[in-house]
Amino acid sequence: MSVPIAVALLLQILGSLASAIPLRAMTRIVDGLTRGTDTVWPAVWWFIGGLGGALALGSLALLITHLVDLRVQAGLREQLANKLSRLPLGWFDQSSSGRVRRIVQDDVATLHHLVAHALVEITAAVLTPVVGVIVALTIDWRLGLCCMIGPVAYMVLFSVLAPGDMRTVMARIAEALSEVSAAVIEFVDGIAVLRIFGAAETGSIRFTRASDDFTSEFRTLVTPQMRAHAVALTALGLPVVALTVVGPGAAMVAAGWSEVADVVVVTMIALSLPATLLTVGAGQQHVSDGQEAAARIVALLDEPELPVPQQPRxxxxxxxxxxxxxxxxxxxxxxxxxxxxxxxxxxVTALVGASGSGKSTLASLIARFRDVDTGTIRIGDVDVRDIDPHVLHQHVGILLQSPSLPAMSIRDNIALGRPDATDEDIQHVASQAAIDARIRELPRGYDSVVGEDARLSGGETQRVAIARAILADPRVLILDEATSAVDPENEAAIGQALAELTRGRTVIMIAHRLGTITHADQIVVLDQGRIVEQGDHESLLAADGHYAALWRNQTAVTGGAR
Structure with missing residues (x-):
């Protein structure tokens, strides 16, 4: 436990102990009022001072935990950001953006309740009523025992009537909620396609079914717990307090065994106990949520990182x-x-083959999105695992089929690989990628921010990514069908820019349209993860093997390969 948290808990403990002062002062106030004595005002000042001190100590404890929480959240987000920057890029292919966002944003925020509130509030909720009961016992041990009847009855009834472990129930509810969230995302993401084919009702039925299943399971899980809570809660109600404290207290006053002031103060203590029990329950739920969030955060921080060479080459x-x-x-x-x-x-090397043949996987290994299981991949006769990842990313550029642009200006997007590039350099590569004119049409030109005043189509986004790659000037370039999303009008211009970029560089193309790779120096045909053919376009056609079959199929469909 950190020192500030320990200090906060100590302050809250002192605040809870200080709550005994106004309770004892209240007995003197009530006694003075009922007897008409002049001892009321000193007791009033003790009451105000004790109550103010307890509140001040509790508030100071919460202030400390909130400051700790700010530091914890900032530190965790920094650790997570650094961790994500060190993970293999292939990890992100298997981890949805929703999962990453949930951990970095939602789970870190969930820890706020654990760090800033739960520890201090549970301490107060447990210790303050204990102090109250001790005060009640010192006032009159018989009344003190009477005020404990309700809370004890509540705990006994709930433990008897509530089946199972509440933590297991809440964990299952959280899992079911995740399933509903997945159904919502699936429905929203697919609504356009569903509507195009007149099947929106089908998607709605699937979502409704998932929602109904969750409702049914939620009812099955929670109903017994809620029923037990509702029954047990009667033990904390005003009628029970009246029967167990006020009634016996009145009888004791009548018998001369106790004073009216004692009965009034002990009744006040008894009435405060139910709220503290409910606060403990809510705090325990925050602790449970925080523990689950912390487990997910730790799991991400424990993900194996991309090994960094000790002596990079x-x-x-x-x-x-x-x-x-x-x-x-x-x-x-x-x-x-x-x-x-x-x-x-x-x-220029082209990788071709049917879907699932391993083309993209092989290309990702060259860029070291992941590490090979066996064998080696070398660039310039140096194993990629012996190259510093930052140097490797400068050396190897990759253009994905569906690139993404960060929410920054178009200028900054293009200059990602070369932050020191001049405006002239940026505009030149944009012209080569046939996107300069479109950028100038945006509200703020190159200063337009993606997602704000720069809304680009898929083809325009691809052209910005191509301009970025041209400016970065990598020595090895991997193209994943880089012109697939480009309109035919600009495809030739972009092809010319890419041809200029490839001079003196190694280019590896993942090709789906065979007409775009007839110029390649070698074409590598993959089938089920194995190289089955290798050669140039003409020699592979003459061999009449896998490549020739693929060529004939595309030619038959398109009426001629482009």
Whole structure:
């Protein structure tokens, strides 16, 4: 436990102990009022001072925990950001943005209740009534025992009537809520497609079914707990307090065993106990939520990072050599099987094959999104695992089929790889990517911010990404069908810009449209994670194998390959 939290808890303990002062002062006030003595005012000042001191100590404790919470949240978000920057890029393919956002945003926020409130408030909710009961016992031990009857009866009734462990119930509810959230996201993401095909009702039915299932399970899980709580809560009600404290107290006053002031103060203590019990319950729920959030945060922080070489080496050239590479996303299901090939500096290598053949996986391994299981991938005769990740990302550029642009200006987006680039450099590469004219049409031109006053189509987004890659000037360039989202009018211009970019560099293209790679120096055909053919366009057509079959199929569908 940190020192500030310990100090906060100590202050709250002192505040709870100080709550005894106004209670004792209240007995003198009531006694003075009923007897008509002149001892009321000193007791009033003790009451005000004790109550103010208890409140001040409790408030100071909460202030400290809130300051600690601010530091914890800032530190955790910084740790998580640093962690995410060190994770293999392939990790993000298997982890949804929703999961990452939930951990970084929601789970860290959930810890606010645990750090800033729960510990102090549970301490107050437990200790303050204990102090009250002790005061009641010192006033009159018989009345003190009477005021404990209700809370004890509540705990006994609830433990007998409530089946199962409440933590298990809440964990299952959280799991069911996640399933409903997934159904909502699926419905919202697919509503456009569903409506196009007149099947919106189908999506609605699936969402409704998930919602109904959750409602049914929620009712099954919670109803017994709520029923037990409702029955047990009667033990804390005013009638029970009247029967267990006021009634016996009145009888004791009548018998001369106790004073009216004693009965009044003990009744006040008894009436305050139910609220503190409910506060403890709410605090325990915050603790449970915080523990689950902390577990998810720790799990993310424990994710294996991309190993960084202790003595990094600089690649001397741009040859890409792949030797005996085997890789699988799970150990028992390899995706690539003993793949070997060489992409010479300045050459264009195209990876083709059916969906699921391993093209994108192989390209991601070259960029070290993940590490190979066996074999090696070398750039300039240096294993990519021996290259500092920052240097590798400068050396290897990749253009994805569906790139994303951060929420920053178009200028900053293009200059991501070269922050020191001049406006002239940025505008030049934008012209090469056939996007300069479109950028100038935006409300603030190159200063327009993506998502605010720069709303770009898929093809325009791709062209900005191409301009970014051209400016970064990587020595090895991986293209994942980079022109697939570009309109035909600009495809030729972009192709020319990419052709200029490839001079003296190693280019590896993932191709789906075979007409775009007829110029490639070598075409590598993958099938079920293995290289089955390799050569240039003409030689592969002459071989009449896998590539020729793919070519004929595309030609038959399109009436001629582009």
């Amino acid at each position: 600089e690649p001397a050239g741009s040859d890409v050599t792949i030797e005996g590479v085997t890789f699988g996303y799970t150990p028992d299901q390899p995706v690539l099987h003993g793949v070997s090939l060489v992409a010479r500096e300045g050459s």
